[in-house]
Amino acid sequence: MKHIIISAALSAVTLISTGCSGFLDEEMKSTLGPDNTYTSSYGFELAATGLYGWARSEFNTWGEATTSQGQACPYEMFQIATDIVHQGQQMDGSLKPFESLSYTPSTTFVVSYWNWGYGLISSANELLKYADINTNWDNDTDKALYQATARFFRAYAYRYLVYLYGDVPYVETIETNYRTDFTRTPKAEVLEKMINDLKFAEENLPENPDKVETGKLTTWAAKHLLSEVYLMAGLYTEAKTKADEVITSPYFHLMQQNERFGAEKDKPGDVFHDMFIENNQNRTSGNMESIWVMQYEYQTDGGGGAYDDWTRRAWNPRYWDKLEGFTLADSLGGRGLAQIVPLTWWIEDQTDFYDANDIRNSEYNIKRHWYYNDPQYPDKVGKEAPITKETREKNQIYPVITKFFYGKADNLTYEGNNKDRMKFRLAETYLLKAEACIQLGDTKGAKEAINAVRKRAGATEISESQATMDFLLDERIRELVGEELRRFTLARTGKWLERVKKYNSYSAHMDEHHLLLPIPQYIIDLNTGAEFPQNPGY
Template identity: 65%
Template sequence: MKTINKISIFALAAALTLSTSGCSGFLDEDLKKDLAPDNTYTSTYGFEVGATGLYAWARAEFSTWDNDGAFTHSQACPYEALQVATDIVVAAHKDGSLLPFENLSYTTSQAYVESYWKWAYGLISSANELLEYSEHDDVKWDADTDKIFYQATARFFRAYAYRYLVYLYGDVTYVDKVETSFKIDFTRTPKTEVLQHMIDDLTFAAEYLPANPDNVEVGKLTKWAALHLLSEVYLMADKNQEAANTAKEVINSNYFQLMSSRFGKAIEEPGDVFSDMFKENNQNRTSGNKETIWVMQLEYNTTGGGTLYEDWTKRAWVPKYWNIDGFTLADSLGGRGLAQIVPIKWWVNGDNFYDATDIRNSEYNIKRNWYCNDPSSDKYGQKAEITDETWEIGNLCPTITKFFYGKTDENASYEGNNKDRMKFRLAETYLLLAEASINLGDTQTAADAINVVRERSGASKINAGQATIDFLLDERIRELVGEELRRFTLVRTGKLLERTKKYNTVSGPKMDEHHALWPIPQSIIDSNTGAEYPQNPGYSK
């Protein structure tokens, strides 16, 4: 049972963004009366309701369709749009909402160009509203520390939302208060200023969020989640020493450890410790997983969990094996995948990309052997061969098993992937330390950090001379593929163009430097009639 209550998430999130929506008819009268900010933000309980709305809005970052959630992109592939046109995957499903992002033909009015903007500013407006009401003198707080705790939560989520905006659009408007009047003269704030605001927010959050992860409810933030994200933001701001120091603070906190022995619900089943982390119900600290720093609660059909359409990552990675004669849908094969993306061969089948002893390359973590599973077929038990054709169209190819989860016992064609999602885990903190150290020229510290991660997987150690940005980016694939937003990582390291051209034969030939940013949504430019709002270079209407 989750402990973060859902509390009518759609209504809540809508209510908390009312004052900045500019749409007086957005909510019905009962909702305005019952959940309006003036009525909600009067007590500690009201701020807990508001904070629940922030969590709900944040976990809708990849939401595909409206299913009583806080936000929806209303398209099938928002997550995949941040993975294609990089060095790891190409589109197999040929979904019409995804292809423009793979072939780099997206426009200033394209679906995700607009919806990620709206998602991020919706979260920001809700955070700003909570912050503003927290300063009212008539709030009845249960404890003296409540006010600053909820402010820390709101400031974390505000920085979290700006992370998306800065990566995707560059210079964006920084808003830190509720706009009570209609405003049409926004300007773009330089990226460096926005990053500094994010640093300030996360520094504040780290100071006032709880320190002991064993004393918070499942899925709630701690100071270590704020510091992990702060380390990444320092890297974005080219403050590498600060990034290294912050990553070390998380690593040395003694609250977290890389999992090195089997644990959780599948401990008696075939597998290894890496695959254990991705088994259903093994993501949270309560399962014995001491590696996770922040887990987004997405488990379906559970109070405080996700909705049916909030995370389709399984459908993205799992092949359409069920489309091949001799197969039937099975939870053990990942459920009903759609192969919206398939891995590029250079890494998943590349010679020497994984050490022979690296468990991240085991059959438990990358499925390469597919056996017909339909008992009614005369092919039952036979191995199905992966060919160039089956790979290209997504019917059969090697796939990571991180997102295997089908719920076929309830519904064989179950749409979602809703198991809890590890957003931050300690292995990535080590790799953030390595990145900062490489940037500082301290390749020995970088190698040491990378080796901690490799040692857990059974891979051989590297020396300081091997600790380069390209090796680190390869290591992030081995460790974090599917978890990280690859576009963000490559943009931050300045490697998007180089590595996409090198490894991606679909997007690479079409990519140039301006594709490091998406365009500003045209609707924003058109409605901002009181001031110029320049478009990003390389884009027009």
């Protein structure tokens, strides 16, 4: 365990020194370390930027980042074996164990997410340690600001660890001696620590999102995450209160249908589609719904790289792969790999899953019609290509969400998805509130929260009797599919097993023990000084 923490901290220094343009000159990079970094507000800003960089690599595939997950499908692991997708193309083996539920304590992502989480925690703890020592601050508020940033990211890392592994060691200091006697802290205690961190963060992060650098945290991001963590802890009144604080904030509102904005506001489309167009994620574009946005801009210092986020490749079909009449195009999402494919029950089979006027079901947001585009076949260009059993089985064309359509005309084979990523947006805050209300038996409050989201979409408003957990989970598909980590949502609401068995025949043999990943085996092997039990079933 100590080995993970120390090596992760060293990796964080490397990430900080190489990923933050403008903070360091070349000759300083080889000498960067905690003792000569944490000596001023400038140094703490550098370290905080490193935390953002570490967090941003949560779906990094391989290469390029210190915190790579080591295989092609880390993001997909959070979507597969749920109620929304099945595995598409089979060429990469990293996803298969998660659909077949055959992962082991040595499976790549089982190990890499443990390391990613504790790496981020270690870096946060290091910043907090030196913040307590440092006396050289530019402003009286700097110390609390950087502590708040570190504590937010520590809670953010534990969010992953608790969802994935259950009881995990809570580490809040940098260990100076080698330890082999870590124990698993009960989940309830870890959640309490996370809540304390996020309370500190909400009190000490900036309030006005228009007065911080794009992508930086504010009190509202802490409140949004705190609402979710309260739900995880079963503190539903507190979850509702925090969601309400964000919803009633003067800084955010749901983007309504008459508020077209951004790069394509004068082109055919709708406001929901606008949110997912490149460069439309931040407030500077006019998007008043985004609460926290990870920065991944293409070919931009401090942005993402080709391996940081392959969500586009995951969702988008292989229309370009031996399907006569099609060629690569940025307008069709670039070079998709169809690593995950939507289950037909929600996107194709049920004619009433979306209301007729629901803009989230428009052609701009779900592509159900594919038109030939290859000039080598002039007789076909512009004509509609039929979706058939064969095109589905070959993962070539089928109905698909367009949230992750992204291609670069200057490099059509480019792997990355370098659009900024909306991590928290207001529509989800409304749905977190609805979840809290349902758990409290407040069907009126749940109805109102859900209807706020549906009204923006042009969907029919629901009644109190319809405000159930299953309806809410369906609504989260309509609104947040691909954005949320579906594995987390289903685990938190206690509906995972039920809905997989109902909707997903590919993973229908799931049982209770699959709801947690195994503890990485090497952690158990190294921790010889205390009992460190494996999760049941492994």
